[in-house]
Amino acid sequence: MGSTIGDIGEFGLIARVTAKFPQTENVIIGPGDDAAVVRAADGRVVATTDLLVEGRHFRRDWSSARDVGHKAAAQNLADVAAMGARPTALLVGLAAPPDLPTAWTDELSEGLSAECALAGAAVVGGDVVRADTVTLAITALGDLGGRAAVRRDGARPGDLVAVNGTLGRSAAGLALLRAGADGPAECLAAHRRPRPPYPEGPRAADLGATAMLDVSDGLVQDLGHVAAASGVAIALREEALPADPVLEEAVRVLAGLGAAPPRAAAFMLAGGEDHAMAAAFPAGTRLPAGWTEIGAVTEGDGVTVDGAVPPRGGWDHFG
């Protein structure tokens, strides 16, 4: 006999979810006031926001509330890391119908909180309103710790291009869910709950990264933003992409279901939402374990793979 958020009301819901958000030493004032106050010792604060809409960014029948919480937090925390910063705080807006079970908002909160813990952040505030469609609005804050922010516009000809984190697994996981497959589990999990390599953002900044972003719309499309902002071309080599037997297996499963999947490399080049870090570094940078060099920055414009312009992929929210 579960309750709904309509049963407990706005203030009941706020009290209930707030209890699930442990605070950190960076939080001076947490949830419950007009606004939160968060430490920004660096004298600058990194801030980013994303909206997630049910039916478009998640499905309640494909992802648990906990997964949705993890994913919503992850995609924002990854944006903070991709500037070279450590995440400190999350603000969460929830629009939802009154018949949404409190069990769902409980698990959502636990997912948000757990993902924040992975990144070192805390949920410090938010808002809940009534709407027909479940919608999440997440804002993440972060601390550069004295580092220069790594933008998209600093890549220079001669730089190497490298990635850290999985590529294509989330897109393959979505294709598997659409095809009704129940594995490989790693791909389904990647779609439901991406695992961005948060510490690698600040690490890349410390290594001298000249440009960086997290891969949210697809590697080629996102590196296209780096190329355009930097006024350069980026030449990727397909054979340099990190081999991923799990992705190969996903392609075999999809083919077995008659789903006519693309090659694994195509998932890696066009699939978004894994939130790997992709960065340019000065030539000769010694990359730590976990980073894979996949190409180079050259004169020109656009992104090529083995010298050719890849078919248009990625994601335009209104296209």
Place this chain on the structure above:
Amino acid sequence: MGSTIGDIGEFGLIARVTAKFPQTENVIIGPGDDAAVVRAADGRVVATTDLLVEGRHFRRDWSSARDVGHKAAAQNLADVAAMGARPTALLVGLAAPPDLPTAWTDELSEGLSAECALAGAAVVGGDVVRADTVTLAITALGDLGGRAAVRRDGARPGDLVAVNGTLGRSAAGLALLRAGADGPAECLAAHRRPRPPYPEGPRAADLGATAMLDVSDGLVQDLGHVAAASGVAIALREEALPADPVLEEAVRVLAGLGAAPPRAAAFMLAGGEDHAMAAAFPAGTRLPAGWTEIGAVTEGDGVTVDGAVPPRGGWDHFG
């Protein structure tokens, strides 16, 4: 022959609205990267977020896009001011159907930008996604400039309670719109475009305010949060409420339309969304012009008006 946001696509929309957001000296990195970077010279950052859903928080036939932009920005910037901080930045998430005219997003952006200018802030980033219902997710950041943040839990027996800004006009404006009235214009304007007294937040902090918030759900309900958080009672005097001939006129118009309006004082006590600043100050504080003493903090709990508990008003989003 207007275009829609579906015509210009996600990246076209981002470029188009971003051009409408002038930056300030507090913005180190503005729109266009993974995240914005904003000055937080104080070493702390104030942060708050709100969701606004079409049909619930605004109607496109009752408010222009410019009004919606002003209002969405104002309610968040007021939260920052109510902590005693100066607003610095706004992040804006927009969920919208592809057939939304670009004229609407243009005017929304102009409204957001103009309200930010009133408060000294800039729109530094955001997100646009597709959804059936127009939904805005706003996050505001602010700078305490060395002040102690003014929370809700610091009111002490003996303090005076005072307000700065209009009360009840927004609620009266909504009642007028519902009744089909076209005036008084000041009430309609207050509903469409509240004018929070931003500088009064930091000023109240400098004057030693012991507790503060902006009135968003209704004076009695919001002061109830101060009373509960502070473990005190708040005793208001109705005759001390600032006289407002415009509100009296609104009541006469509503009565003339057969709308059986409450008294003007009831609008002031229960109406939200004007975003006046309400604060407690140590007894004897000399209040600057614009502030009106309306009651006192006492031992006990709850909020009374002339010694009686007022009927429950205010706004529960799921109640």
